[in-house]
Amino acid sequence: QVQLVESGGGLVQAGGSLRLSCAASGNLFGINAMGWYRQAPGKQRELVAIISSGGHPNYADSVKGRFTISRDNAKNTVDLQMNSLKPEDTGVYYCVAEQRRDATSNYYYTKWGQGTQVTVGS
Numbered sequence: 001q002v003q004l005v006e007s008g009g010g011l012v013q014a015g016g017s018l019r020l021s022c023a024a025s026g027n028l029f030g031i032n033a034m035g036w037y038r039q040a041p042g043k044q045r046e047l048v049a050i051i052s053s054g055g056h057p058n059y060a061d062s063v064k065g066r067f068t069i070s071r072d073n074a075k076n077t078v079d080l081q082m083n084s085l086k087p088e089d090t091g092v093y094y095c096v097a098e099q100r101r102d103a104t105s106n107y108y109y110t111k112w113g114q115g116t117q118v119t120v121g122s
Contacts, residue, residue: 024077029103057069
């Protein structure tokens, strides 16, 4: 399977920006959609943004107009540019990828990174 490693989290003030990056390594065959989830303290993990293998993005309503997801298939990375950050954006951000098991299978793994902390002060 692919391995995913997130970076770029940190502490910023409200209104600031961060750029998260997810690097994929290991078995890179069959990577399909990739995206970002987040989990705030005491809340369920929620989708932030996803991007298809063809580069088509979708966003949670709460981040539309502020966050931008992008991917570079040649470098095996997916980024999340976060602008105009709000305290409610605080949480652990997880990179996620769909990966086809093999060339003859229609089964897809869902692979998660270890997460990176984003904290936005009020």
